[in-house]
Amino acid sequence: MIRLQSGDRGHRSVSRLLQAVLEEYEVALGSPIHAYAPASHLSSPRRGDGLHLHIFALPARPHWFSLWAIFPSVEMPAVFSWGLRPGTERALAPRKLFAQGVLKYDHSGHAIAGILGENIYLLFDLQGQPEELVPLLLRKAFDLCLGAVAGVLSLETGRLPHQVQIILHRLSHPTALLTLDQLNARGDRPGNGDPEGGVEDEDWMQKRIAVKEENLKELSRQIGSQTRLLNSCRERLRMLNTLREAEHSDEALGRDIEALLGIPAVRGVEVLRDRLCVLTDTIDTVVAGKRYRLGRFRLDIRFNGDVAIRNLTRAYGYYDHPHVWNAKPCLGNIGPSVLKMVTEFQWVAAAELLLEYVKTVTPKEWYTPIEHWEELKA
DSSP: OOOEEOGGGOOHHHHHHHHHHHHHHHHHHTSOEEEEOOTTSEEOOOOSSSEEEEETOEEOOOGGGGGOOOOOEEEOSEETTEEOOTTOOEEEOOTTTTTTSEEEEOTTSOEEEEEETTEEEEOSOSTTSOTTTHHHHHHHHHHHHGGGGHHHHHHHHOOOHHHHHHHHHHHHHHHHHHHHHHHHHHSSSTTTTOTTOOSOOHHHHHHHHHHHHHHHHHHHHHHHHHHHHHHHHHHHHHHHHHHHHHOOOHHHHHHHHHHHHTSTTEEEEEEOSSEEEEEEOOEEEEETTEEEEEEOEEEEEETTSOEEEEESSOOBTTEEETTEETTEEOOGGGHHHHHHHHHTTOHHHHHHHHHHHHHOOOGGGOSSOGGGSEEEOO
16 A cells, blocks of 8 residues: 655645556555655654655654754755756755665766665655656656665565566666656757746757756666666576476486596586586696696586686685686686587586686786796606
8 A cells, every 4th residue: 555645745746646656666566665755854764564765855863853944955956867846956965864774876976865774765856846757757766776675675575686676677668768758848949847948048058968968878778777688588588498498317417427527637526506516637737838737626617607617726816727816717708608508508518618728828818827836847
């Protein structure tokens, strides 16, 4: 159930606009959202029963500090690059009230909201804005803040964190479309939305150009984020289909382990829940005609294609190998090949390629010189 409390600042039409957005997010997230807009600008943090949105408010302070009616404020001419209505350009200053929480800023550096647990405090006068901007600004504030409460939403709804993130990405798509609608509606002529702005001058044009540029940057970021999410989902689907089609049997895996143990440099193989581990024998390498002893390694080949390489006997500080720092190898152009082999369950081929990688040292590409390892005298 959503409750919107506006005190004597209530605007019925604006409240209906807020209610529509809140209901959309509540249904999508599967979590109640309670909204408060106190006339006093003070609102105590709530606990439990979903999320709590406090509009143009700060967390309630100790009683003795609340005796003063003066609230610290800052000049905020625009939010998310949208100019605020004249007379509403003062935002609440958070100061140290969110020391135990998180402050969220827009890309212009303005503190837009503060987060305390499941409570989101909007620091600007949302209800005082033109009706056509209220839903857009609320959606943008949610898109900015809800990622920080994904853990709360995960516990509240029983969804996995990545499932919550996918829902938040989906909700940001209508925000981008609404942004485009508002740009088209408000950008046709000078003074649109400003009764006194009937003349097109250089100052006005510079401001409009700045706003357009900032909005285009934000839209570009959203498109990039959505594209990455789409590609990630496609990759997950592809891997699931591969797993389903492959039906990698115990017999086939047994044959692969047998083949791996037949490789001279391999002394052991382990199959864990999320990866295949290959234990090597002592590996030497030759650089500039000199032979060096690198040591024994553990190759962790995860089923998602990630690779970790650890030196079990001769690591040099955080360097497991001239090309490996803290178990993270610089695979370069063989990285895609390893990923392809893993997704196709070509364990032997993947292990052989990684063994060849460990045996090869290229001076131009190393993280640290080979001289940190023991040189073997003839």
